Structures are given as C-alpha cells and as structure tokens.
Amino acid sequence: MNILLTGASKGLGLKTTQFLLKKGLTIYAISRSKTENLNELLLQYPDNLKWLHYDLADGVNVRQSIFKDWIGFDTPIHGFVNNAALAYDDLITNLNLVSLEKMYHVNVFTPLTLTKFVLRQMLLHNIKGSIIHISSISVHTGYKGLSMYASTKGALEAFSKNTAREWGEKGIRSNCLVAGFMETEMSSTLSDNQKNRIYQRTSMKQPVDVDSVAETIGFLLSDEAKSITGQNIHVDNGTI
Amino acid sequence: MKATILEVFNTIIENRGNKKLESISPEMHLKYDIGFDSLDLAELTVRIEADYDIDIFEDGIVNTVGEILKKLEKK
Structure with missing residues (x-):
C-alpha cells in the first residue's frame, strides 16, 4: 500500500511515518525540512520511504512537482x-x-488540491482509498488564541464529510482524526x-499520546475501517 | 484516436458493470447517449489525462464525443 503523508519531518507526522513503515506500508512523505529523525528513517527504510522537499504554501505546483x-x-x-x-x-x-x-x-488550500489529485x-x-485529515480539538472546544487555527481545521472537517459523500460510491473513504493536545513542537509555544x-x-x-493518534491513523487507513467514512474520530483524552 | 477513446469509455462502462459500446461517433452526448454521470465524467477526465496529458474539463464542461476529440487534436 502506498500512502501520501504531509508534514513527515517531526511530531505526529514523523511518528505516523515510523508506525506505518513498521506495518510494511510504503510512504511518500512530504515536508519542508529533513530532520535528523527523518533522515534516520530514510536510511532505515531506503525502499519503503520516499521523501520530497515541498512547502505546502505553494499550491500551484502540486500536480507537476508531487504527482507528475x-x-x-x-x-x-x-x-x-x-x-x-x-x-x-x-x-x-x-x-x-x-x-x-x-x-x-x-x-486548507493546498491539502484540498492534494486531495483533488489523490x-x-x-x-x-480503481482504488478504494482512505483519506485522513488531521483536525484539532480546538474545532470543538474553544481555546483563547486558537480561533484562526481552529477555523482552518473546521474547514477540513466540512471538506472531509463532503468528500465522503461525493466519493463514497467509488469506495473511497474520508475521515478526520480530531487530535487533542500532544507534546509536540506544534504546542511548544504554549x-x-x-x-x-x-x-x-x-x-x-494529561497530554494525548502521540502513538495512540498514529495507531488510529493506521487503523483508519486499513481495511478494518472499511465501513467508517465521513466521521470525526476524536483521539483527545476525552475533552468533554 | 477514436479507438483509444472508445477503449477508455469501455473501461469506465465495464467498471460500472454495464454493456460495452461497439462504436462511438462525434455527435454522441456523453450524458444522454452514453449515460455517463458526473463521477463517470471525472473518471473519464482522469483516464484521458493519463493517456494524453490533457485535462479535458480544465476550461469548462465538455458535452459530446466530438468536443473531446477536438480538444485532443488541438494538442
């Protein structure tokens, strides 16, 4: 199985890449930087891990640079x-x-464009594929200072639900993994x-366990999750 | 070129489990004569793009077989 994954150089993306490689999947990983950890994975999995330097701020060259x-x-x-x-x-x-x-x-814009080509x-x-957007608990529970960030994730949740509806009859699934706060660089400014x-x-x-999020991504990608689509799966330590 | 397009059409038709076409002609309407729905047309775009590296829907809707052939001939 070939999986395209963005943001592979650190945090959840790195953990997920590592986890999926262990499961024997082939990962097409995109990131802006090549961290030491990512480099180690590249050496460890020379055949199953492919890496491309690409900045998602650029939505124009997605087709040419990434897919073609x-x-x-x-x-x-x-x-x-x-x-x-x-x-x-x-x-x-x-x-x-x-x-x-x-x-x-x-x-938002570049992930939507990536979804187009995926x-x-x-x-x-003729692939009954699985699309997973990483969303955030901030969409569902307000946090001071996160309104703008949360709005981008809310856009992804709406997009995912409609993707599921639009492409379900081809067997293509789309889900959001709603992650709670993890101890990653993303929350390091707090x-x-x-x-x-x-x-x-x-x-x-306590902080959400990154491995638990990576495992759930692995599950949503797998055939075991073939009846799950259009959902927001919360992995958030019960933020209620 | 017409033969290749017919093949592409039939791949989509077969994926749907429908009966293959024996021939196509330029005046045939993709929706009303061939029976393609919007998702079939999306698949058609992708398959033609894979063969000819051209997105037939990029600058507007295409309705007939002839319009597709014209776009591909222009390339």
Whole structure:
C-alpha cells in the first residue's frame, strides 16, 4: 500500500511515518525540512520511504512537482494523510492577514488540491482509498488564541464529510482524526501553565499520546475501517 | 484516436458493470447517449489525462464525443 503523508519531518507526522513503515506500508512523505529523525528513517527504510522537499504554501505546483515528477501517475495511491499544518495563534483583534492567508494555504488550500489529485489517482487505478485529515480539538472546544487555527481545521472537517459523500460510491473513504493536545513542537509555544490548563480540561488530565493518534491513523487507513467514512474520530483524552 | 477513446469509455462502462459500446461517433452526448454521470465524467477526465496529458474539463464542461476529440487534436 502506498500512502501520501504531509508534514513527515517531526511530531505526529514523523511518528505516523515510523508506525506505518513498521506495518510494511510504503510512504511518500512530504515536508519542508529533513530532520535528523527523518533522515534516520530514510536510511532505515531506503525502499519503503520516499521523501520530497515541498512547502505546502505553494499550491500551484502540486500536480507537476508531487504527482507528475515525483510519485508518477502510474503509482496507485491507497491512502492520504493530511497532517502538515501551521499554527498561527493570536487574539482575533490582532489578526494579521498575511499570516492568516499563509496558514490557510498550508492548512486548507493546498491539502484540498492534494486531495483533488489523490482522488484522481485513486480513480485511475480503481482504488478504494482512505483519506485522513488531521483536525484539532480546538474545532470543538474553544481555546483563547486558537480561533484562526481552529477555523482552518473546521474547514477540513466540512471538506472531509463532503468528500465522503461525493466519493463514497467509488469506495473511497474520508475521515478526520480530531487530535487533542500532544507534546509536540506544534504546542511548544504554549507555556507550561497554559498547557496544564488545557490538559485539565480533558478527562484523563494529561497530554494525548502521540502513538495512540498514529495507531488510529493506521487503523483508519486499513481495511478494518472499511465501513467508517465521513466521521470525526476524536483521539483527545476525552475533552468533554 | 477514436479507438483509444472508445477503449477508455469501455473501461469506465465495464467498471460500472454495464454493456460495452461497439462504436462511438462525434455527435454522441456523453450524458444522454452514453449515460455517463458526473463521477463517470471525472473518471473519464482522469483516464484521458493519463493517456494524453490533457485535462479535458480544465476550461469548462465538455458535452459530446466530438468536443473531446477536438480538444485532443488541438494538442
């Protein structure tokens, strides 16, 4: 199985890449940087891990650079994990349009364009594929300063549900994994006090385990999840 | 070229479990004569793009077999 995954260089993307490689899947991984950890994985899995340097701020060259020149139209894609994201956090009263637009390009516009070509590739090869967008608990529970970020993830949740409806009859599934706060670089700008307050709002009073999120992604990609589509699967330590 | 397009049509028709076409002609309407729905047309676009590297729907809707042939001849 060939899986396209964005944001593979660190955090959840790196963990998921590692987990899926262990399961024997082939990963087409995209990221802006090649971290040491990613490099180690590339050396460990020279055949099953393919890496492309690409910045999702660029939505124009998706077809040419990613699908035509790199993956190739002859390669079937069985799954897409839309994981890369920018977190621009601030109060709404400080909204900076340039930062907001950049975040929308990375978190929404380019992932939607990637989905376009993933779907095309699935159609071409008659693949009953699985698409997973990584969403955030901030869509469902408000956090001060995260309104703009949450709005990009909310857009993905709406897009995913409609993707499921549009392509379900071809056997293509689309789900969102709604992750709670994890101890990754994404939340590194938060102070310990802020983090603790966030964790106190969960049933389990602790950060979400990254491995648990990666495992759930693996499940949603697999055939075992073949009847699950159009859903938001919360892996958030019970943020209720 | 017409023969290749017929083959592409029949791949989609077979995927649907329907009876293959024996021939196509330029005036045939993709929706009303051949019976393609919007998802079939999406599949058609993708299959033609794979063969000819051209997105037939890129600049608007295509209705007939003739319109497809014209786009491919232009290339």
